[in-house]
Amino acid sequence: MKALRGFLTQTPLALWTAVAVVPFLLIATLGFRDNTGIxxxxxxxxxxxxxENFATAWNGPVGSSGLQGMLLNSLSAFVVALILNLGLGSLGAFFGSRLPGRAKHVYLSFFVLGTVVPAVLLLVPLYRTFNSLNALNSPWALGVVYGLMTLPTTVIVLHGFFTAFPEEVIEAAKVDGLGEFAIFLRIVVPLSLGALTTAGLLLAVWVWSETQIGIVLLQNADSQTAAVGILGFKGRFTAQLGPLFAGLTIIAIPVIALFLGFHRTITKGIALGGVSK
Known part of the structure; x- marks a missing residue:
């Protein structure tokens, strides 16, 4: 009976893993082939x-920029988004968790609504704003947009963790004369690295794969992130599919490495984010 229970439990997990892994392996395999073979x-x-398709993807097919510059642009956008997102998100989640009863639920509901706003509704306002500020083709400015757009998700993930934060620790800090902000910086943040890491990794996955906003705000090839620039490998009439699939494989590697290294932290952080008093 125990063996049967284990089989019934592990089989769905194995199937779900195959659904996630097989497409990546197929893409990586296609990266070693030419158009005719594909x-x-x-x-x-x-x-x-x-x-050599991977070298072509790294250096860029004819008429396209290479992934080496695009990955640096993606990293720049992510660093800005990470600093802004975790800075504001952790503050908003902590002080929201300190609100009394009904006020806390009303406060959190605004961020829940923010997660369902379609990005397509923001494209025109964002373009006009960036154009008026001469901020088009700036990965750093795009990072600001990414950080603010993912703020509701970060607040929701961190809110449950901060709500369940031991009240005894906070009360002891107050007895020592610390104010709310000092408690947050000196006590809560150091003890919340697991939850903050989870929020940061979720942000990394989204930033690394986002294209809808990037296409609009990054029109110069030299400024494009990897997810946007890889689309340039496909021309109007022809496409070098081998380098395209090789590029997709290279882009996916950093995210996969992060997930494999921190998957337990992600799972634990999401679980903690769902806990509330």
Whole structure:
């Protein structure tokens, strides 16, 4: 019976893992092939073996920028978004968790509503604002947008953790003469690194793959993030599919590495974020 229970528990997990892993392996495999082999047998391994596709993706196909610059742009946008998002998000979540009863639920509901606003509704206002500020084609400015747009999610994830934060620790800090802000910086933040790491990793996954806003605000090829710039590998009439799939594989590696390194932290942080008093 125990073996059967284990089988019934692990089988869905194994199937779900296969659903996530198999597409990535297929993309990585296609990255070693040429157009002829891909069109002739998309799911097979036939055709020429072309590892140079990855070098082409890294340096850029003819008429396109390479991934080396795009990845730096993605990193720049992520660093700005991370600082802004975690700074404001942790403050908002902590002080929101200190509100009394009904006020806390009303406060949190505004952030819940913020998670359902479609990004497409913001494209025109964002473009006009960036254009008036001469901030188009700036990965740093795009990072500000990313940090603010993901703020509701960060507040929701951190809110449950801060709500369940031991009240005895906070009361002891107050007895020592610390104010609310000092308690947050000197006590709460150091003890909340797991939850903050979770929020940061969720932000990294979103920033690394976002294209809808990036296409509008980053029109110069030299300023584009990797997720946006990779679209340039496909021309209007022709496409170098091998380098395209190789580029997608390279872009996915940093996110996969982060997830494999911190997947336990992500799971624990999301669980803590769902706890409330």
């Amino acid at each position: 069109f002739a047998n998309p799911l097979g391994l036939g055709g020429d073996f072309l590892p």
